[in-house]
Amino acid sequence: MLSQLDSLKTDALAAISAAQDEAALETVRVNFLGKKGSVTALSQGMKDVPVDQKKEVGAKLNDVRTTITDGIESKKFALQAALDAKAVEGIDITLPGRPSTGNGAMHPLTQIRDLAIRTLRRLGFILAEGPEIETEFHCFDALNTPADHPARNEKDTFYLPDGRLLRTHTSSVQIRTMEAAKSLPIRIIAPGAAYRRDEIDATHLSVFNQLEGLYVSNDVSLADLKGTLEAFFREIFGPNTAVRFRPHFFPFTEPSFEIDVKLEATGKDARWIEIAGCGMVDPAVFTAVNQSRGDNLFDPETTTGFAFGLGLDRLAMILHSITDIRHLIENDVRFLQQFAA
Numbered sequence: 001m002l003s004q005l006d007s008l009k010t011d012a013l014a015a016i017s018a019a020q021d022e023a024a025l026e027t028v029r030v031n032f033l034g035k036k037g038s039v040t041a042l043s044q045g046m047k048d049v050p051v052d053q054k055k056e057v058g059a060k061l062n063d064v065r066t067t068i069t070d071g072i073e074s075k076k077f078a079l080q081a082a083l084d085a086k087a088v089e090g091i092d093i094t095l096p097g098r099p100s101t102g103n104g105a106m107h108p109l110t111q112i113r114d115l116a117i118r119t120l121r122r123l124g125f126i127l128a129e130g131p132e133i134e135t136e137f138h139c140f141d142a143l144n145t146p147a148d149h150p151a152r153n154e155k156d157t158f159y160l161p162d163g164r165l166l167r168t169h170t171s172s173v174q175i176r177t178m179e180a181a182k183s184l185p186i187r188i189i190a191p192g193a194a195y196r197r198d199e200i201d202a203t204h205l206s207v208f209n210q211l212e213g214l215y216v217s218n219d220v221s222l223a224d225l226k227g228t229l230e231a232f233f234r235e236i237f238g239p240n241t242a243v244r245f246r247p248h249f250f251p252f253t254e255p256s257f258e259i260d261v262k263l264e265a266t267g268k269d270a271r272w273i274e275i276a277g278c279g280m281v282d283p284a285v286f287t288a289v290n291q292s293r294g295d296n297l298f299d300p301e302t303t304t305g306f307a308f309g310l311g312l313d314r315l316a317m318i319l320h321s322i323t324d325i326r327h328l329i330e331n332d333v334r335f336l337q338q339f340a341a
């Protein structure tokens, strides 16, 4: 048995070194180590080896198997190295490189998002985030949105089979942030994707981008809301931009407003353009958050806050006079090049 093993080893190593490609090498492996291979066959003879020789023969068997396995591995490596060398053969590495045909640039949406973040950070807001797959609680219930509200309709919202959903707005991050908060004040912004089952057209996509803001403390007033957002929009649209707060309804704020900015359009009269929603956080939202937390950190008697949300795609469209939202996702270089610095 020992001498059989020795000659098997010699044969295997010879076969390995003779193999010219991967396929040949694989044949060698199957012949020696495969289910019906010679090493396997010999190892089945182990049971007939006298007890006093079992140890020595067993060790030898292992040695032969390892030697063949390692031999195959290193041959495989050598074959690949030879192939690689061949692939670059004849390439003149002293040739100069091809110059790059132009620098990349930030996507207009990224530019707007970063400008908004920069501006709001200077006003004291920090970044927050939450999941895009949300629970009904975080997206609707805790935001004081009743079960029969149209936004919760199967026709408008992407539901998952397990009852969760793709968030329809970034307002869910308000709830996530308040649930996790250790203390007040909270001053966060959350840019991110939102999803709606809209018919896709020049102004609608089923995935779009929002930016949410939330400021919660014990003395936040409507004046703070107006001052903050006026400052923000004047920073974005220019220092003389008129900003107006038009009463509106949102379930999670009371009072609520839509914000319009007055913008010049070339050749036309300036007109009011709706740009964001906002309001004072409804006490019912604080109550829902407290219930979820199991404490009273957001005591509805003493806690006040404002929230706002805006569409970043819309902001980019207004700022750059983009007439079709689909340009923002089509990656047409002729479109994108216009926004390169």
Ligand code: DAH
Residues within 6 Å of the ligand: 168, 169, 170, 171, 212, 213, 250, 252, 253, 276, 277, 278, 279, 307, 308, 309, 310
């Ligand atoms: N979530 C609203 C939407 O998607 C926008 C919004 C309105 C957010 C008012 C707010 C807010 O935080 O206070 O239409």
